[in-house]
Amino acid sequence: MSLLSLRDVTASYGPSQALFGVKLEISEGEVVALMGRNGMGKSTTIKTICGMLPASSGTLEFAGENLRGMASHRIARLGVGLVPEGRRCFAPLTVEENLIAAARPGPWDFAMVAELFPRLEERRDQTASSLSGGEQQMLAIGRALMINPRLLILDEATEGLAPVVRQEIWAAIARLKRDSGLSILVVDKTLRELAAVADRAVILNKGASVWSGTMTALTPELKDRYLGV
Amino acid sequence: MTDQMTQVLKVRNLSKSFGALQASKNISLDLKTGEIHALIGPNGAGKSTLIKQISGELCPDSGEVEVLGQDVSALDRVARAQLGLGRTFQISALAMEFTVLQNTVLGALGARGGVFRFFGNVMRDKALLQQAEHALKRVGLIDDAMRRTADLSHGQRRQLEVAVALTMAPKLFLMDEPMAGLGASGSKALTTFLDELRTEAPILLVEHDMDAVFALADRISVLVYGEVIATGTTDEIRNDPEVRRAYLGEEEAV
Amino acid sequence: MSLILILEQILNGLQFGVMLFLMAAGLTLVFGVMGLINLAHGALYMVGAFAAAIVAAWTGSFVLALAASLVAAAAAGALVELLVIRKLYDRDHLDQVLATFALILVFSEGTRWIFGSFPLFLDVPSYLSGPVTLPGGIQYPLYRLTIIAIGLVVATGLFWLIARTRIGIQIRAGESDREMIAALGVDISVLYTLVFALGAALAGLAGALVGAIQSVQVGMGEPVLILAFVVIVIGGIGSIKGAMVGALLVGLTDTLGGVFLPRLFGLFMEPASATSVGASLASMLIYILMAVILLVRPSGLYGGQS
Amino acid sequence: AAAETKIGMITTLSGGGAGLGVDVRDGFMLAIDQAGRDNVEVVIEDDQRKPESAVQIADRMIQSEKVDIMTGIIWSNLAMAVVPSATAQGVFYLSPNAGPSALAGKRCHENYFNVAWQNDNLHEAAGAYANDAELKNSYILAPNYPAGKDALTGYKRMYEGDLAGETYTKLGQTDYAAEIAQIRASGADSVYFFLPGGMGISFLKQYADSGVDLPVVGPAFSFDQGILQAVGGAALGIKNTSQWNKDLDTPANTAFVAAFEQKYDRLPSLYASQGYDTANLILSALDTADVSDKDAFRAALKAAKFDSVRGAFKFGNNHHPIQNIYVREVIQEGDVFTNKIIATGLENHADAYAADCKM
Amino acid sequence: MGRERLLNAGVILLLLMVPLWAWSADEPFLITLATKVAILALAGVGLNIALGIGGLVSLGHAAFFGIGGYAMGILAAHAQNYEPLMQWPMLVEGTNQMPLIWLVATASSALAALVIGALSLRTSGVYFIMITLAFGQMLYYFAISWSAYGGEDGLSIWVRNEFPGLNTLVPLQFFLICYVILCLALWFSARLAHAPFGLALAAARQCEARVETVGITPYKLRLTAFVISGAITGLAGALFADLNRFVSPTMLSWHTSGEIMIFVIIGGVGRLFGPVIGAALFILLEHFLGGISDYWQIYLGGLLLMIVLYARGGIIGAISGREVAHD
Ligand SMILES: Nc1ncnc2c1ncn2[C@@H]1O[C@H](COP(=O)(O)OP(=O)(O)OP(=O)(O)O)[C@@H](O)[C@H]1O
Ligand SMILES: Nc1ncnc2c1ncn2[C@@H]1O[C@H](COP(=O)(O)OP(=O)(O)OP(=O)(O)O)[C@@H](O)[C@H]1O
Ligand SMILES: [Mg+2]
């Protein structure tokens, strides 16, 4: 049974429609890559899942609950952890405060996050606004993990990270997948790295899902047509 | 003399501390005509901090910055921009309520001067429009010219950043992670584009996308904990064990 | 001027400062922490004072009156938050200014409609009235000492709430990015209703406490509002500590300015015009202080970011 | 029937100072109702205590509504803004409250009548009372604005003792700890203050709580019926000066107090008495002359043939009252605080500016 | 954006037609009311340049309004009693000629805006709001105790000042003067918004770093805008004082600043005609609600609340769509 399921979801920013029918299924413990060129609606899909943008039609379900019309915070409490595009750390708060702001009980706590990203431990009392770009990215991931989600959503979570760190993060994601049975929805631009962790991929084009299948089934022709590589 | 001419940017012994944290330690580097000089290094190494000191947003504790042989250490960022420093930001800094075209016209206006004019419709100024549209064409945003900047996707905003810098026709570019947030196709297109751009003005490029860096850079400097630990060609850097340990990791080197 | 008088005036300045802090505390909370410009703060201050006056007249108990001020202002605050303020968080400051200005009109004239145009009676209870003698022989009203104590307790409590508790962290996180904190599972609307009600309750408490030594009347909140804004801006928005320091600075400046400036001018002017010129300058003094502080520190004494 | 007479009343009916305006209006309308004339029409407008609004309303009353007589303004600054241009346009203006010195002196006008007092009057009476009470070293304070300066000038005009100190406070100030400390240290034997409205309430409460117990004297404005209840016990025993009090034993006054209480269910205030007198003066003049005959009407006003609730009343050459000013003491009757007359401060007193008035 | 244009044209025409009708129907007070709308709208147009385009939320514009008013009051008072304004270092006489008064009012409020702006613009956001308020309050308290010119009592000028060729005492003629000035100011501010300066100023509001990196100093832009804004509001102050033939410290109080700001917000921040519609609506409400009851301000408050809550982008925004025009 799938943990998250979206069918024929449409959504608009005011008068301009951005999603024209998105279909997406994620099972328990599965890592799904959401792909597509710039501006095709990946982040919009994520916002719709998290209740930050209301869906205009279609069905959204998470763990058997209907997400449509549900307030953002209630969706998060169901177990959806978001690492948003552009990080959005709480700038005036310290690293530690960012992490504990929304923490919920579970295995993930400050110590575990610090283990994953030792840099955050070093910067513990510095405000998020004075962190380097990469440090902020780590903070955003740590923050999402602190709510102990069942589904982790990573929207360009490795953007701006040094290759070593990126490798660490991918390793961490792989470990999460292996050890904790966490489901993950991931948006990222480096196909090569995605291929290593993702089980399946869904491709969006102009706000609609146009393809879905296993990573291995992603042919060069598809890549060229929808991803431009 | 010729060496002087080709050195568009010269940074000498720059140091900067934030409290106990030394973000720049005695950094020296230069940028020559026609080259792309990439600056890489772990997160928090001080790359953006260095860019900010060059562009004039931050004041170094000591050291000098020279642009085209002129010491600009005493100038503020506006004056440096007027001298020809084009800059893109790591986190997009654009006028969000403006259309894409208005943002680029603003760039063209800044480059041309004459801001203190209270009459005449700036969006009907042929010269400015031409310059702006040209820049938009080059980054592939011309079809979005009339859209509101806030409605652009993240990647499109990065393209717009570059376009605005282009309208300034700068003498050199400071680019802080221009590829960040661009999809694979976008990165590819931008790589091709920067490759051409270097003949117009040299680029000091901060980037974590190693595909792009290795494809583009004539020289690479590696910054770790505020210090330049290595400068060299692509191959030298790729094979430097210290750099691999501190930054590239194992995979990238392969 | 004797040393003892100077000391007494300094004490008066500090006391006035604490009183200002008490008036500003709720505003700091709502303004600094939730990022909402609440011009209706003064109206809530008035609500507290009126509630206290009514209950004191009924029951004769000052403690009950204070409790009533808390309850009435908190209820008014919660109501206002639910009906109006809630819709304004994602608007810019200007809409907030207009809406809360409209609320002032509704509250002030509504109060006048219910209670008439004349001031109400609210006095210091007998067990707190009259002066006590401090070391050094200064005679000082007991009630004012009580206000100082309550002010300090409120300051500590607020500081602790905001800086040390998780709720405080969530509130601050919400101020920086409301959408994001909600997406992380915090019910920010309920939290904000509570904070606003708390801010209102503090305003009401201040109204009742200060009302007992001033006049409880329609419009009493207005001068308070401006002073409270001056205080928190000097201190730096969002900082409880800043509000305290700002309040003390304003209190001292205002009190000592009023006392010493006329004397200062008396040194080189004839007495009649010295008192009047000195007094004129004294009335501008806190604004001059604010301007000077903001020029030196553009985001207040303890303001992190502007 | 005589021709219609239209009276325009501009007064403060909303915001902080509304209590005074409401009393003037209620007193005025009581007299109008009692007269039961169907040829007098009163138009009432709220000035919100803004001089600019008052000016505009005056313009409208004169231009559009063509009023013959105007009245109602509470505050000196509003009166200064409205009266000169209204009288210049040929309208009669009768002041029920404010009496700025300029309008009593150089800028007096034949169409301007003050039915209350010249601003200095009550302060002068306080100064005179201080002499009678053998106060020798007063500390005086008032807000730093023209009326405040007039007040202290008025006091000093009559007062013969020394000054222990003279302070101008901020307009609208609510905390007087610093001033009270100054008073305590000054060696004064008495305090004179003019702090109208909420300022006075604050001062008195804080003064009572401070333990300084020098005798205090003030003008009636801080001890008026409307605010005495709010000051409470802190005012008990304080001497204040007024041209009227509800215990003045004249038939007109007794009738007024009873009628007012009956109609509005509260004790009349000083302002109500002034509004009442103003209306009665107008009515008395209308009995002898038609308002369209300006000279005759003016003469009828000047004659002041009406039963003033304050007893004897007549106008000086500058159309300001010549009247007794009494000294009152704050007392408690049951659980109501009120005043009782204990002495006459000044008898048949005219103001100090009459000589400047070329009329 | 056709709808907004249409609305604007309708409003400006209506503002002209009402007094013309009132004149023929002999309702002089309606003309006074329209004049008041025109003048306060002018003050709002001034503020809107700083606030709407530049994002400079000034809660101290009463300072300029009041300075304009006092410029008129002082000059006219001296002209009336034939005492020169100053004799040293040069002789300056008072005047009752409007054009001259306007010049002085505009220049002195521009100068004040230059000083206040130069200092205040070092801060931003709420701090800017408060520091402008502080300067406004300083002037207010100064005026209250400045006994040479009436202190709190203010300064009355018994007759309106003169304008060559017109009889300003005729309400309609004075209205027309104000109306023409308002139209000129609207025209100027429309041009300014689309000019290079307007573009750069609007950009500085949205993203300071962007403007700096294209080589423009935001501080200079803002200061210029603030001075222009203050000058226009100062001119409105001089006209307002002339309308009432009276000036007093209330013109300098923070309530006045607040009211001018409220006109702009009600109408729609950054909309060319926002201040006109806002001022008209506010004054009409104030005037007609006043008759309903002593507690009319409750209704005013309620109406204002409705406007903020349900008319986003002000009245203009509600009628013609939320987006500010780009062209
Ligand atoms: N806040 C917004 N208001 C209006 N339109 C928007 C908004 N955000 C995004 N859009 C539009 O919706 C479409 C989808 O955007 P979205 O951000 O979902 O793309 P994306 O696939 O995440 O792209 P990227 O890889 O660049 O982040 C784009 O055309 C974009 O211009
Ligand atoms: N204003 C500041 N106060 C204190 N520390 C700062 C400040 N600005 C930057 N730092 C610290 O200086 C270090 C260098 O930051 P910088 O932004 O230059 O890193 P970077 O090399 O650009 O990293 P990234 O690649 O992640 O963007 C970081 O550790 C950061 O936390
Ligand atoms: Mg995206």
Ligand SMILES: [Mg+2]
């Ligand atoms: Mg960086």
